[in-house]
Amino acid sequence: MAQHQVNYLKDGGLPVALTTIDKVVNWGRSNSLWALTYGLACCGIEMMASGASRYDFDRFGTIFRASPRQAELMIVAGTLTKKHAEFIRRLYDQMTEPKWVISMGSCANTGGMFNTYATVQGVDRVIPVDLYLPGCAPRPETLQYGVMMLQQKIRRESASRAQKPKRLL
Amino acid sequence: MRAYTPKDNVQAKPYYTDRFWVAPQVAKHDVSSDAVFESDLNALKSKFEILDAYIQVEQMVVVINAADNFAVLDMLKNSLQYNQLSEMSAIDWLAKEGKFEIFYQMLSMSKRKRLRIKCKIDEKESIQSVEKLFRCADWSEREMYDMFGVVVNNHPFMKRILMPDDWEGFPLRKTYPLQGDEFAAWYEVDKIFGKEAREIIGPENRDPARIDRYDTERFARLGHEVPRGVDITNGEPDTPLVYQEKNGAFLITKFDPETSVTITDRNR
Structure with missing residues (x-):
């Protein structure tokens, strides 16, 4: 007990910090972004590298979850085919609010080099996207930077009012 | 092989392609030049009608009637030791002659020979499945149906394999x-x-x-664009890259690159 005694004379006297609910909630949300494992193509390898020990997403609180019910961030890493489009929409709908989407790499952004009949020309035709990452494939540093940018975006949002569900329609 | 063209001043020359250039055909040799193929062909000829046969790149190509495809492959597998079907698919010749060409690429491990069976069918015509002889033909025939719309008879599971089930059109046709x-x-x-x-x-x-x-x-x-390294700032101060906005996160101190020190000496 004695060794953890609070010095009431330091830092204004009391061990109390004042802030707003918005800031605390957003602080919690932005620093525990659980991402859905959504590796669709070669960008998925970079996403896995970002999650593994060398780049270590855990220190941002970003932990990959295999279930949409436990995830609030969807990192679309790779080429979205037209056959798969309905499933990405279903998984997005199954995620709980609030939820965010990062479109990772050229293929997810615009269809990339796959200017063909079988590729969706940008995932934003199917689900709303918060952040677009350029690159083919983006390096793990880019994805880390993108997640940090998304954290900033989340902290700017208002946490108290009910979030409007983001829909294309 | 393509003819050699000097590469010294490719950039200087205007880009030019001959619209009427026709790709040269690989030379075809007579089947009698290879004893193994000749005996195989004679065995086939004794039972089936052979429309054409030649050797191209050390592989025999045999053109048969489409109705014979199962029986020919059965004979090749069970009596002529061509026991592998390496590949099969269709080629779209609809624009040229209104037909699909179906090919079966066979391999004999014991004879160390490769042989190709070809046959032609009309657009609406269907072909007999060889899935009972070669299990690998299961997916190949489904892919052939998926991509070209060639219906295969007696296939155990005739369904699209790559495209969605409700897809319209056949993507590998030249008209698609x-x-x-x-x-x-x-x-x-x-x-x-x-x-x-x-x-x-x-x-x-x-x-x-x-x-x-x-x-x-x-x-x-x-x-x-300006050359690399040219100063385009017009005297504006540089904006440092920040990972943490000002007063952004609760209880987290902002990392300020201006007040921090970059350590270059690793052994300090």
């Missing part, structure tokens, strides 16, 4: 546009949101050279 027909262009929109959403979501951007109005503000403008 690479960027998709109207059905393909709106497939995901129609399926997820319904046809009413087409106007809201809008058509696909298929133009890789499209210029966004805002790109001129976000990126360097085409035609206004």
Whole structure:
């Protein structure tokens, strides 16, 4: 007990910090972004590298979850085919609010080099996207930077009012 | 092989292709030049009608009637030791002669020979499945149906294999546009949101050279690039890269690159 005694004379006297609910909630949300494992193509390898020990997403609180019910961030890493489009929409709908989407790499952004009949020309035709990452494939540093940018975006949002569900329609 | 062209001043020459250039055919040799193939061909000839036979790149090509395909492959597998079907598919010759060409590439491990069986069918005609002889033909025939629309009779599970089940059109036909027909262009929109959403979501951007109005503000403008290293700041101070906005996160101190020290000496 004695060794953890609070010095009431330091830092204004009391061990109390004042802030707003918005800031605390957003602080919690932005620093525990659980991402859905959504590796669709070669960008998925970079996403896995970002999650593994060398780049270590855990220190941002970003932990990959295999279930949409436990995830609030969807990192679309790779080429979205037209056959798969309905499933990405279903998984997005199954995620709980609030939820965010990062479109990772050229293929997810615009269809990339796959200017063909079988590729969706940008995932934003199917689900709303918060952040677009350029690159083919983006390096793990880019994805880390993108997640940090998304954290900033989340902290700017208002946490108290009910979030409007983001829909294309 | 392509003819050798000097590569010294390729850039200086105007780009030119001969529209009427016809690809040279690989030389065809008579089957009698190979004893193993000749005996195989004679065995086939004794039972089936052979429309054409020749040797190309050390492989025999035998053209048969489409109705004989199962019996010919049965004989090749069970009596002539061609016990592997390496590959099979169709070739679209609809524009040229209104027919599909079906080919079966066979391999004999014991004879160390490769042989190709070819036959032609009309667009609406179907062909007999060889899945009972070679299990690998199961998926190949499904792919052939998926990509060309060639229906295979007596197949255990005749269904599309790559494209979605409700897809319209056969993508590997020469008449199918690479960027998709109207059905393909709106497939995901129609399926997820319904046809009413087409106007809201809008058509696909298929133009890789499209210029966004805002790109001129976000990126360097085409035609206004400057050489690398030229100072374009006009005396504006540099904005350092920050990972943490000011007063952003509760209880977290902002990392300020201006007040921090970069350590270059590793052994300090």
